[in-house]
Amino acid sequence: MTAPAGREGPVVVQKYGGTSVATAERILAIADRIERNLDRTPRLVVVLSAMGSTTDELVGLAHQVSDRPAGREMDLLLSTGEQVTVSLLGLALQSRGIPAISLTALQCGIRTDGVFNVARIRSIDTARIRAELDAGRVVIVTGFQGINDADDVTTLGRGGSDITGAALAAALGAGACEICTDVDGVFSADPSRVPGARLWAEISYEEAIEMASSGAKVLHPRAAEVCMEYDVPIHVRSSFHLRVGTWIRGAASIMERAEVVAVTGDAKIAKFTLLDVPDEPGMAARVFQDLAAGGINVRLIIQSASSAHQGRITFILDKEFVAGARELARSWEAGGVTSGCVVEDDVAKISIVGSRLAATPGLAARMFAVLARRGINIDCISSSEMKVACVISAERLDEATAAVHEEFFPAKETAAATA
Amino acid sequence: MTAPAGREGPVVVQKYGGTSVATAERILAIADRIERNLDRTPRLVVVLSAMGSTTDELVGLAHQVSDRPAGREMDLLLSTGEQVTVSLLGLALQSRGIPAISLTALQCGIRTDGVFNVARIRSIDTARIRAELDAGRVVIVTGFQGINDADDVTTLGRGGSDITGAALAAALGAGACEICTDVDGVFSADPSRVPGARLWAEISYEEAIEMASSGAKVLHPRAAEVCMEYDVPIHVRSSFHLRVGTWIRGAASIMERAEVVAVTGDAKIAKFTLLDVPDEPGMAARVFQDLAAGGINVRLIIQSASSAHQGRITFILDKEFVAGARELARSWEAGGVTSGCVVEDDVAKISIVGSRLAATPGLAARMFAVLARRGINIDCISSSEMKVACVISAERLDEATAAVHEEFFPAKETAAATA
Numbered sequence: 001m002t003a004p005a006g007r008e009g010p011v012v013v014q015k016y017g018g019t020s021v022a023t024a025e026r027i028l029a030i031a032d033r034i035e036r037n038l039d040r041t042p043r044l045v046v047v048l049s050a051m052g053s054t055t056d057e058l059v060g061l062a063h064q065v066s067d068r069p070a071g072r073e074m075d076l077l078l079s080t081g082e083q084v085t086v087s088l089l090g091l092a093l094q095s096r097g098i099p100a101i102s103l104t105a106l107q108c109g110i111r112t113d114g115v116f117n118v119a120r121i122r123s124i125d126t127a128r129i130r131a132e133l134d135a136g137r138v139v140i141v142t143g144f145q146g147i148n149d150a151d152d153v154t155t156l157g158r159g160g161s162d163i164t165g166a167a168l169a170a171a172l173g174a175g176a177c178e179i180c181t182d183v184d185g186v187f188s189a190d191p192s193r194v195p196g197a198r199l200w201a202e203i204s205y206e207e208a209i210e211m212a213s214s215g216a217k218v219l220h221p222r223a224a225e226v227c228m229e230y231d232v233p234i235h236v237r238s239s240f241h242l243r244v245g246t247w248i249r250g251a252a253s254i255m256e257r258a259e260v261v262a263v264t265g266d267a268k269i270a271k272f273t274l275l276d277v278p279d280e281p282g283m284a285a286r287v288f289q290d291l292a293a294g295g296i297n298v299r300l301i302i303q304s305a306s307s308a309h310q311g312r313i314t315f316i317l318d319k320e321f322v323a324g325a326r327e328l329a330r331s332w333e334a335g336g337v338t339s340g341c342v343v344e345d346d347v348a349k350i351s352i353v354g355s356r357l358a359a360t361p362g363l364a365a366r367m368f369a370v371l372a373r374r375g376i377n378i379d380c381i382s383s384s385e386m387k388v389a390c391v392i393s394a395e396r397l398d399e400a401t402a403a404v405h406e407e408f409f410p411a412k413e414t415a416a417a418t419a
Numbered sequence: 420m421t422a423p424a425g426r427e428g429p430v431v432v433q434k435y436g437g438t439s440v441a442t443a444e445r446i447l448a449i450a451d452r453i454e455r456n457l458d459r460t461p462r463l464v465v466v467l468s469a470m471g472s473t474t475d476e477l478v479g480l481a482h483q484v485s486d487r488p489a490g491r492e493m494d495l496l497l498s499t500g501e502q503v504t505v506s507l508l509g510l511a512l513q514s515r516g517i518p519a520i521s522l523t524a525l526q527c528g529i530r531t532d533g534v535f536n537v538a539r540i541r542s543i544d545t546a547r548i549r550a551e552l553d554a555g556r557v558v559i560v561t562g563f564q565g566i567n568d569a570d571d572v573t574t575l576g577r578g579g580s581d582i583t584g585a586a587l588a589a590a591l592g593a594g595a596c597e598i599c600t601d602v603d604g605v606f607s608a609d610p611s612r613v614p615g616a617r618l619w620a621e622i623s624y625e626e627a628i629e630m631a632s633s634g635a636k637v638l639h640p641r642a643a644e645v646c647m648e649y650d651v652p653i654h655v656r657s658s659f660h661l662r663v664g665t666w667i668r669g670a671a672s673i674m675e676r677a678e679v680v681a682v683t684g685d686a687k688i689a690k691f692t693l694l695d696v697p698d699e700p701g702m703a704a705r706v707f708q709d710l711a712a713g714g715i716n717v718r719l720i721i722q723s724a725s726s727a728h729q730g731r732i733t734f735i736l737d738k739e740f741v742a743g744a745r746e747l748a749r750s751w752e753a754g755g756v757t758s759g760c761v762v763e764d765d766v767a768k769i770s771i772v773g774s775r776l777a778a779t780p781g782l783a784a785r786m787f788a789v790l791a792r793r794g795i796n797i798d799c800i801s802s803s804e805m806k807v808a809c810v811i812s813a814e815r816l817d818e819a820t821a822a823v824h825e826e827f828f829p830a831k832e833t834a835a836a837t838a
């Protein structure tokens with residue numbers, strides 16, 4: 001990292017999410033927070049999401065004028081949300097006498113691959129931001145959006161402001177990428193559902209990515225990937241106070257790593273079953289090729305040797321992809337691949353995440369035993385290097401999460417650890 | 420005008436104001452209107468304002484985070500309103516299978532002089548718009564905004580979308596600049612206050628400019644100036660139906676011109692009096708120089724020879740400038756120019772407008788006589804080539820407007836004219 005030209009100290013990037021900028025009062029609170037901490041963050045870049053409900057309202061308007069709002073105009077529409085919040089924070093800081101400038105993605109050179117609605121950041125020309133920092137200004141940047149080669153606005157998809165923050169931190173060689181949110185950091189389970197959930201002081205990038213991919217609302221997994229690649233430490237912390245939250249960094253620099261870092265639940269999944277699939281080669285290949293070509297991510301494939309289930313292909317996918325999969329199923333019916341499909345959306349996924357999971361097979365067995373003791377049926381299991389996931393009945397998810405969490409983080413021990 | 424490269428026919432620019440885009444339903448109605456008329460307007464550029472209440476809401480948010488929101492960030496904030504409407508109309512047209520593209524001021528090269536909040540359009544690079552028209556698309560442009568040399572958004576002030584429409588029509592050599600609004604065209608008085616108001620088939624640019632400057636909500640006077648300079652006819656018409664409204668064009672092409680085209684009222688004024696101004700040379704000069712330097716437009720100066728008012732300087736200004744004038748008055752008090760000021764905001768202005776007014780002195784006298792017959796006191800009079808304005812009590816404004824209108828447009832005659 002080269003030394004900054006103007007003010008001293010490394011660049012800090014702070015990202016504030018939708019609940020942190022939900023009202024004018026909350027934006028004033030962020031201005032307070034920045035003002036109180038200005039000595040410690042003299043070179044500060046702030047990335048903002050849209051106000052809490054704005055994106056939903058804009059999507060609602062779009063659905064009133066179009067059956068399938070998408071593409072270029074949808075991105076232009078959605079990008080207004082962050083323009084509003086960055087302008088307001090700029091006005092709030094300026095009225096306190098703090099030099100500040102709010103920049104759109106175009107003004108700070110965030111270039112994307114140009115795919116509307118789900119663009120990826122390709123490059124950032126940091127000249128303007130560096131110049132503004134050198135001039136002593138707090139730089140406020142619209143999250144969630146970039147510009148393609150035609151200067152059209154392209155958005156990064158839900159949670160995209162995390163990616164903007166991470167990409168800016170990487171491009172600026174920042175000392176830290178702070179994800180300021182409505183919880184105190186990264187917990188061993190969702191603290192609003194599991195009261196005994198433990199707040200971590202630090203976890204590894206890989207663990208954060210696995211947790212986020214398993215349904216934990218930590219940060220966007222691509223944001224963690226970007227910071228891992230550029231070795232920028234992430235600090236997930238509360239936007240309501242200045243206490244330290246959870247640091248996410250390279251595994252090598254973490255002294256003592258837990259076997260299991262989180263128990264996560266995800267109810268936004270559905271089970272999709274194709275009936276009467278002929279026992280011919282190429283049938284499954286066609287199904288999964290079609291799904292991939294349609295941009296539909298399959299989370300799990302359930303294979304069963306039981307004769308009762310012969311001729312079936314079952315897979316788990318996110319609820320949002322069900323409509324697309326149903327459309328494909330109609331083409332498979334027409335093509336003789338299946339006689340029809342069954343969708344069950346009363347399923348959920350419970351996962352344990354930890355970087356030493358694969359090396360410690362006993363951990364997965366403990367999870368299965370806890371579920372078995374409670375009579376919670378496991379529909380299917382998927383395991384990877386750092387994760388074991390079970391599909392269960394959605395209505396047992398909260399109970400299962402609490403029980404599995406208690407197995408790995410007994411209340412007594414947790415109390416001792418946090419004492 | 421050169422022949423268009425792609426589709427045939429001249430370019431038409433249509434501007435829709437805040438009430439015409441107030442809701443998703445209204446935007447769908449505009450999409451309907453465009454669809455039904457597409458054969459007659461194959462090369463169509465649509466300029467939109469923000470949704471009715473959006474600008475006020477954004478200003479409200481800004482005042483919650485800053486005592487005096489202004490400047491660069493304010494313009495970035497306000498410019499989101501038009502981005503929302505152009506995106507929504509783009510989605511609405513696309514969902515009907517009509518090729519359409521929505522462009523921001525930056526994307527269609529509207530450059531300004533760079534003064535935030537009250538910028539003036541300096542140039543328009545029409546290459547992108549022409550290319551989109553050639554490709555057969557309806558082009559939808561954000562009104563009210565331009566871009567300065569630093570690519571910062573600069574807004575044109577209230578009513579600025581009219582100016583955008585006029586400037587685009589001029590730059591594109593359009594066949595017409597249509598101002599689509601919530602009334603049927605230009606009337607001889609505000610039809611919501613004067614039931615017998617007459618709808619004109621055509622008036623001159625100069626008359627439109629004088630009317631707009633006298634408080635009539637026709638269109639922004641600068642928009643009419645731009646169209647006059649580039650000889651683009653303006654068509655003020657309803658956005659609710661397709662009937663012909665009022666054409667505004669060069670006086671030379673208008674067959675028969677009325678002596679008086681409008682009676683207009685304006686209650687948004689105040690009377691400002693400085694007391695005990697020493698009878699020394701240079702005092703009045705200082706006052707009006709300071710006002711001009713502060714960007715405060717003085718509408719009328721009242722000079723009185725009466726001894727009771729000696730040592731007073733009285734002028735009429737728009738209500739919005741009262742706070743600024745009060746601030747200046749404090750500096751004049753400190754400098755010995757005055758002992759203090761009195762502000763009266765219970766005054767209003769009634770005007771008659773017509774291009775043959777100066778050549779027909781009897782017309783002004785008829786106005787004064789009508790007011791005198793009703794015992795309405797005239798505080799002061801201002802007259803110009805095309806306008807006679809009287810300052811009266813605000814509470815008599817509606818009565819005065821109706822009476823003066825009846826004098827020049829008797830109900831019987833109007834009925835005959837429209838029959």
